Amino acid sequence: MNRLANPFAPRRALPEKSREIKAWVRELYGLDDEVAVSITELTCREEGCPDIETVIGIMRPNEKIETLRIHKPIGEVRRRDLEPEQA
Helix, strand or coil: CCCCCCCCCCCCCCHHHHHHHHHHHHHHHCCCCCCEEEEEEEECCCCCCCCEEEEEEEECCCCCCEEEEECCCHHHCCHHHHCCCCC
């Protein structure tokens, strides 16, 4: 990790890839247009995780935000990374 970089600053977004990820999340989680989906690439502060992670917020009306953390930069996220775990 670059020690001079602000670890809390969001990184430069990739708009086309972000749109693709949002579409995958909507499809895989069966979300309608009332549900907001946010995509952010951040410096990971947790011990043992890669330097960069993609954080996805699923914001359903009147519910707590569901957060998905993918330990990859936005540009490396693939559809299979987002698939819900089967119980």
